[in-house]
């Protein structure tokens with residue numbers, strides 16, 4: 001078991017990719033704080049983990065809200081102890097033509113997708129630094145590498161997380177805490193339901209001729225969360241079926 005004895009927080013663990021990461025980490029021995037705005041979703045995730053013999057705590061929290069994050073971190077620590085692994089996965093991905101994006105839509109998206117990862121990291125980093133070991137994994141998006149139609153605010157937010165990841169990787173490189181990114185391509189989750197394209201048809205244009213599965217993103221996160229990735233920071237593992245092969 002690769003994460004035996006570790007405590008992890010996965011944000012947005014009530015659905016899709018976050019759920020797969022939480023389940024995978026728990027199977028590898030981690031105690032998981034499963035956070036999500038959606039209480040039903042995150043309770044389901046934790047039930048599945050418990051049924052399989054793992055340990056997890058469901059917490060309803062808005063990961064764009066500083067006080068809610070502090071409260072969720074406190075609950076997680078009280079139950080499991082210090083948090084060593086953080087996966088910033090919670091996100092929203094609406095499709096809105098650029099000129100139609102309202103200020104409110106822009107601000108909420110940036111609050112959830114960019115400020116949220118910053119707030120969660122700032123809450124959880126100090127104890128990791130004190131312990132001299134930690135892992136921060138940010139779920140970005142292949143859209144940062146390729147652009148994405150009618151998602152100007154979304155791509156801007158994920159590009160911001162890319163910059164934050166590299167900046168923190170450098171600033172804390174000697175600390176024992178690593179910061180890496182996993183940008184998924186197209187992965188089968190409820191978020192894809194809103195995409196203004198026929199996903200199965202689109203999948204035929206991808207090099208692997210299929211969209212990805214959440215557990216394939218979870219595998220990359222598991223590696224980055226484990227001891228095996230100890231000399232890797234500021235890096236990107238693109239889980240995109242060969243869609244984009246650049247180094248960004």
Ligand SMILES: NC(=O)c1ccc[n+]([C@@H]2O[C@H](COP(=O)([O-])OP(=O)(O)OC[C@H]3O[C@@H](n4cnc5c(N)ncnc54)[C@H](O)[C@@H]3O)[C@@H](O)[C@H]2O)c1
Pocket residue numbers: 011012013014015016017018035036037038041061062063064089090091092093112139140141142143183184185186187188189190191192
């Ligand atoms: N599915 C894809 O093809 C794809 C591609 C690229 C990037 N991503 C990224 O992967 C991550 C997960 O996406 P998914 O496809 O699993 O989506 P999803 O909609 O299935 O799951 C996202 C989860 O985040 C939660 N969430 C949203 N806002 C929140 C908030 N403020 N606080 C706490 N929880 C919140 C939702 O309730 C939901 O449970 C997102 O960051 C997304 O941008 C997904």
